[in-house]
Amino acid sequence: MDEQACPxxxxxxxxxxxxxxxxxxxxxxLCESCVDLLFLKGSGSCPECNVPLRRSxxxxxxxxxxxxxxxxxxxxxxxxxxxKKEEDFSTLREYNDYLEEVETIVYNLTNxxxxxxxxxxxxxxxxxxxxxxxxxxxxxxxxxxxxEELLEEEKQQDEIRKRELxxxxxxxxxxxxxxxxxxxxxxxxxxxxxxxxxxTFANSVQTTKEEVKxxxxxxxxxxSTGIKFGRQRQQNFLPVPKIEEGPxxxxxxxxxxxxxxxxxxxxxxxxxxxxxxxxxxxxxxRAGGYRSNISCLRALQEALAGLYHVSDRTELVS
Amino acid sequence: MFPxxxxxxxxxxxxxxxxIRLRQEANRKFVLKHGANMTEEQRKQTFLSAADExxxxxxxxxxxxxxxxxxxxxxxxxxIGTAFHYFKRFYLHNSxxxxxxxxxxxxxxxxxxxxxxxxxxxxxxVANIKGxxxxxxxxxxxxxLLLMQxxxxxxxxxxxxxxxxxxxxxxxxxxxxxxxxxxxxxxxxLLERTFLTDACLLYAPSQIALAAILHAASKIxxxxxxxxxxxxxxxxxxxxxxxxxxxxxxxxxxxxxxENPPREMVRQLEKKLxxxxxxxxxxxxxxxKQRMQDMLDEEDERSSETYARLAREQANDEERxxxxxxxxxxxxx
Numbered sequence: 001m002d003e004q005a006c007p008x009x010x011x012x013x014x015x016x017x018x019x020x021x022x023x024x025x026x027x028x029x030l031c032e033s034c035v036d037l038l039f040l041k042g043s044g045s046c047p048e049c050n051v052p053l054r055r056s057x058x059x060x061x062x063x064x065x066x067x068x069x070x071x072x073x074x075x076x077x078x079x080x081x082x083x084k085k086e087e088d089f090s091t092l093r094e095y096n097d098y099l100e101e102v103e104t105i106v107y108n109l110t111n112x113x114x115x116x117x118x119x120x121x122x123x124x125x126x127x128x129x130x131x132x133x134x135x136x137x138x139x140x141x142x143x144x145x146x147x148e149e150l151l152e153e154e155k156q157q158d159e160i161r162k163r164e165l166x167x168x169x170x171x172x173x174x175x176x177x178x179x180x181x182x183x184x185x186x187x188x189x190x191x192x193x194x195x196x197x198x199x200t201f202a203n204s205v206q207t208t209k210e211e212v213k214x215x216x217x218x219x220x221x222x223x224s225t226g227i228k229f230g231r232q233r234q235q236n237f238l239p240v241p242k243i244e245e246g247p248x249x250x251x252x253x254x255x256x257x258x259x260x261x262x263x264x265x266x267x268x269x270x271x272x273x274x275x276x277x278x279x280x281x282x283x284x285x286r287a288g289g290y291r292s293n294i295s296c297l298r299a300l301q302e303a304l305a306g307l308y309h310v311s312d313r314t315e316l317v318s
Numbered sequence: 319m320f321p322x323x324x325x326x327x328x329x330x331x332x333x334x335x336x337x338i339r340l341r342q343e344a345n346r347k348f349v350l351k352h353g354a355n356m357t358e359e360q361r362k363q364t365f366l367s368a369a370d371e372x373x374x375x376x377x378x379x380x381x382x383x384x385x386x387x388x389x390x391x392x393x394x395x396x397x398i399g400t401a402f403h404y405f406k407r408f409y410l411h412n413s414x415x416x417x418x419x420x421x422x423x424x425x426x427x428x429x430x431x432x433x434x435x436x437x438x439x440x441x442x443x444v445a446n447i448k449g450x451x452x453x454x455x456x457x458x459x460x461x462x463l464l465l466m467q468x469x470x471x472x473x474x475x476x477x478x479x480x481x482x483x484x485x486x487x488x489x490x491x492x493x494x495x496x497x498x499x500x501x502x503x504x505x506x507x508l509l510e511r512t513f514l515t516d517a518c519l520l521y522a523p524s525q526i527a528l529a530a531i532l533h534a535a536s537k538i539x540x541x542x543x544x545x546x547x548x549x550x551x552x553x554x555x556x557x558x559x560x561x562x563x564x565x566x567x568x569x570x571x572x573x574x575x576x577e578n579p580p581r582e583m584v585r586q587l588e589k590k591l592x593x594x595x596x597x598x599x600x601x602x603x604x605x606x607k608q609r610m611q612d613m614l615d616e617e618d619e620r621s622s623e624t625y626a627r628l629a630r631e632q633a634n635d636e637e638r639x640x641x642x643x644x645x646x647x648x649x650x651x
Contacts (some may be wrong), residue, residue: 259321260524261551277490296487302476303484305521306320306549309330310561 006031007048021061026051027070029061071110078106081126083136260307263300269293320522324472329407331519335485340410342368348413361636371414373579374587379514380418389446393436399477401430402513408468416596425461433473481527493545504534515572521565528568
């Protein structure tokens with residue numbers, strides 16, 4: 001059947017060239033006037049399968065086969081939630097499994113297999129991946145922005161081209177007028193044969209025309225390559241190379257040779273009471289991070305460091 | 319920390335013979351350079367000997383101490399200690415006749431102020447100097463770099479003051495001595511006097527600090543021997559304790575042996591020095607002024623020189639081009 005026809009009023013494209021078929025979620029088509037008629041109140045049921053429908057859900061049928069239309073619709077709806085990208089998976093295998101799952105869901109819904117169970121899985125998926133879905137949605141938003149940018153750029157290019165064209169035409173006109181005047185002047189004042197003059201002028205006009213023809217051609221190529229695509233620019237970046245990470249850095253306290261008896265530790269200052277013999281710090285000193293135990297330990301360390309010092313002639317560097 | 323410092327590695331020597339050898343070396347080098355065509359007799363007549371230099375330096379060390387004491391605003395002790403270190407280190411490798419100690423002295427103090435973070439401007443600094451302040455600040459700023467270079471840029475100095483504080487805290491914590499603060503005057507006295515000796519070029523700052531504390535204890539008739547042997551060193555291995563006892567004994571005997579240089583002799587030596595000193599480094603001499611002027615001119619000259627060179631190059635280029643053009647167009651002539 002070549003002809004598109006409304007299943008209800010049997011109007012065909014042939015009889016009514018402005019016929020527009022609309023489909024709803026059930027996948028059954030209706031012509032625009034029937035939709036107007038049946039869904040005056042905003043909602044009603046499909047005349048073929050009695051599924052309750054809303055008028056706002058009707059859209060123009062793009063595909064001849066209404067089943068395809070239904071599938072497209074369902075796919076759109078499912079993909080709104082199942083919007084993971086390949087980057088979200090660690091292996092290709094997992095990504096493929098995920099794609100297969102999506103396909104199964106779409107098939108089930110279009111062919112009314114296990115509709116309830118499938119809807120349940122969708123709900124569950126939505127719950128589990130709430131964050132990821134939201135994140136990916138915003139990512140899509142960014143892609144759209146890019147597209148818009150692209151369109152904007154194209155528009156600008158268009159405008160420039162138009163302006164160029166106008167300018168070019170004006171110049172052409174002026175040139176023609178000038179040439180004409182020159183020709184008349186020549187004819188009026190020169191002593192040469194009028195025929196000769198006409199011929200040379202015709203020749204020169206011909207040559208300039210040829211030149212002109214060449215110029216826009218070059219421009220056209222410039223324009224066609226001049227457009228830059230935002231996406232392409234982005235893809236120019238090399239992928240960040242994955243660096244093989246070595247073992248993690250482990251802090252090791254620096255070791256100071258004391259060359260003397262071992263100084264007390266931080267704990268010893270408190271426990272053995274060294275700190276009691278230091279002037280305690282004032283509030284304004286603490287603001288700068290100073291604590292009296294710092295200077296206490298430092299003094300003790302310096303007092304003990306080098307006590308065993310023996311100058312050795314072998315070590316001497318002079 | 320002292321054990322890993324440049325002070326230990328490069329500026330702590332085995333014993334006094336090392337220091338004497340270095341000083342004699344510096345003296346000999348100067349004499350050989352400036353008295354190249356003199357007889358031995360003449361040399362003795364004109365130049366100072368290493369011992370003479372030592373005597374003069376002692377005199378100037380006293381001056382350094384007094385200068386720091388009178389300094390306004392009063393400076394922390396660590397600045398004085400560091401200045402003494404610099405002064406001693408400088409004259410280990412340089413002769414008094416080459417650089418006059420009165421100039422190096424103030425430069426040492428100025429550099430020590432900077433290194434020990436005693437913030438003071440050159441104007442404030444020279445306000446403490448009698449005489450022509452303009453000239454003094456010129457000398458100091460001129461000599462500062464030379465001094466650092468001679469110190470091999472080893473500017474960090476470990477003074478015995480902090481170790482003294484540490485040992486006192488340790489004594490208060492681990493020793494039954496009553497009122498250890500009584501030790502302070504004795505400690506102060508010894509530390510001050512050690513700077514007039516070569517002790518800081520021979521021993522670790524903590525050893526000097528220990529010597530000062532033991533000295534102070536003996537002055538007030540207290541005995542800290544049991545604290546040192548048992549508490550401070552715990553159970554030391556046999557070869558460590560005698561070494562420390564020897565170091566403390568040596569420091570104390572060094573301090574005891576200080577004697578002020580006789581005035582008359584110093585005056586004579588000063589006169590001799592004025593005659594034999596290296597005139598290139600004497601800010602009052604014509605040679606020195608000439609050299610300074612040359613240095614200034616040199617800077618000016620360098621720019622005018624580059625200009626002249628550029629002009630010459632350009633002239634050459636032009637000549638070359640003209641020459642070529644003549645060759646290229648023989649038919650024109």
